[in-house]
Structure formats: structure tokens, C-alpha cells
Amino acid sequence: MADDLSRMNEMRGITVTREYGSGGGEIARMVADHLGWKLLDAQIIQLVAQKLDISRAAAQSHDEQVEGFAQRLFEATQYFMPPVALSEVIGPSVNDLAYSHALGQVLRTAVDMGHIVIVGRASQAVLATDRSVLHVCIVAPLPQRIIYVMRREGLDAKAAGERIRLKEHQRQQNIKEQYGRDNNDAHLYDITINTGILDLHAAVELVMLALSKKAQKLMAPADQLGPAWGLKPYPSPHDEIH
Known part of the structure; x- marks a missing residue:
């Protein structure tokens, strides 16, 4: 465990992008607390x-x-x-x-x-090329996000749904207009976690695991990154397996 924490501390930051009502803000806080890092939102x-x-x-x-x-x-x-x-x-x-x-x-x-955990603010786009930063995206099905917002903000279902729609639109426009990126582009993230079934504590565990694994590759040469690294050629042609 000590070795894992030492390795993770070689990383410099985590960005947390979240669908509104997915619990992403809470996950970011929990991760920061667990690591003893600063939270910036x-x-x-x-x-x-x-x-x-x-x-x-x-x-x-x-x-x-x-x-x-x-x-x-x-x-x-x-x-x-x-x-x-x-x-x-x-x-x-x-x-x-x-x-x-x-x-x-x-x-x-x-x-x-x-040692910073950054919530939103297009940080996944601004810091996209920094290998010392882990990029996390938290999502959840809309019905469950509506329930989350209803409970956390004291809204009825209609108001909660409208608030989610407005916040999602604002975030999408922000990153598109200022950085020319799509918030839903999966390539902006190292890991995407769906809290539709997984609870927030399980999500934190996955973030920690991803942080440790990315830290292992922090100093690896570029030619040792990607899905092809360490794989041998197929013994015979495979047209359908990729």
C-alpha cells in the first residue's frame, strides 16, 4: 500500500469532469481527502x-x-x-x-x-497533454441523476431535470466555444465511471487504481504506450479480432 501511495504521489493532478447529478463532485472531494491532496473547484x-x-x-x-x-x-x-x-x-x-x-x-x-484535484472548468482539455495528470469522467443515467439533484437540492422532478439540462448545455458550450473540444469526447479521459450501479466509494477505488496504473507509465517512452505494447503478433490472420 505504501508503494502504491508513493507511486501515485509522483502524479501531479487529477481532473474530474462529471455529468450534473452523477456524484462527480463528491467523488473528487473523497479522492482528494484520501490522497491528502488539495481540491480546486x-x-x-x-x-x-x-x-x-x-x-x-x-x-x-x-x-x-x-x-x-x-x-x-x-x-x-x-x-x-x-x-x-x-x-x-x-x-x-x-x-x-x-x-x-x-x-x-x-x-x-x-x-x-x-497534488491537486480539479473539478470541471474544462481542465481535461487545458491539461490534456500532461501525462502527470489523470483525467476522470463521471456519468450516470438521467433518471438517477434527477433523483440525486432532487435529494441534494430540494427540487421536484421537473425542476431537477431542467436544472440538469441547463447545466449540461452550459458546460458543453463552454468547452466547445473556448477550446474547440467536445465534453463527450471519450479520448479526453483516462477512465470513465458510471455511477448508475457503482456507488461513490467504489468509484473512488477505481480512480485510485487508475492513478496508480498511469503513474507506472509516467516515465515510459512514447513507443511503450498504447494497446500494442508488449503484445505478440497473432499466430494466424484474424480479420475480426481487434
Whole structure:
């Protein structure tokens, strides 16, 4: 177990993308607690607002919808890029390019500081090429997500369904417009977990296993990655087996 934790600590971060109501936020918190890593979620909004020198409300309009580590992270970003002055922002409000740039800077700095679990905010797209980051997607059937939102937010079924639809639309548009990616692109993730049957604790165990396995390949050469590595050729032609 100690060897597994030591190996996982060689990784620098985990991104958790989730369908609204799938329990992804809770899973991210549980994983962070288990590892003793920092959790970064709504704090990102305030950090980006500070980088852009705008109000939290203005930054929130570009988002998918502190003290301590968040403040240290904000201070660390000063070494990479000075804040964007309002006079440099095109138009009456912060443009998407400026916001995306500031958000990307905050996310990359968080990973550079290490041992961070990031919830949403297109982090799976911003950090897609970083092999020291595990990318997780949490999904669940819509009827079960409606029940989750009803219980957690005190809504009736109709209101819960509408809230899920709105949040999913906002998230999809955000990543598409700012990064040209599809939130549902399976290639953005190392592992996708369906909580339709698996409970949240089981999901945490799978995330931990995936983190350990990816850590084992952290320093492997590129030609030793992928499904072909270590496999011998078929003894005879196989047209249907891939």
C-alpha cells in the first residue's frame, strides 16, 4: 500500500469532469481527502477574476455555471503572467479569449504546484497533454441523476431535470466555444465511471487504481504506450479480432 501511495504521489493532478447529478463532485472531494491532496473547484472562479481584475460575478458568467491554497496559487501565477488590465480587454466585458487564457494559467500553475484535484472548468482539455495528470469522467443515467439533484437540492422532478439540462448545455458550450473540444469526447479521459450501479466509494477505488496504473507509465517512452505494447503478433490472420 505504501508503494502504491508513493507511486501515485509522483502524479501531479487529477481532473474530474462529471455529468450534473452523477456524484462527480463528491467523488473528487473523497479522492482528494484520501490522497491528502488539495481540491480546486469553485475557488477557480475567484482566482480567474483576480487575474483579470474583474468582479467575481463577471468571471462567473464565463464559468460553467480564499484563503489558504487558493491564495498561494494566485500568488504563484504572478511569476508566469501579470494580471490582465481592464483596458486590455476587448469590448464591454471580459472576452472569452482573455478568460480562457487566465483560466488556463491558473490550472497549469495548480498542476505545477502539484497534488491537486480539479473539478470541471474544462481542465481535461487545458491539461490534456500532461501525462502527470489523470483525467476522470463521471456519468450516470438521467433518471438517477434527477433523483440525486432532487435529494441534494430540494427540487421536484421537473425542476431537477431542467436544472440538469441547463447545466449540461452550459458546460458543453463552454468547452466547445473556448477550446474547440467536445465534453463527450471519450479520448479526453483516462477512465470513465458510471455511477448508475457503482456507488461513490467504489468509484473512488477505481480512480485510485487508475492513478496508480498511469503513474507506472509516467516515465515510459512514447513507443511503450498504447494497446500494442508488449503484445505478440497473432499466430494466424484474424480479420475480426481487434
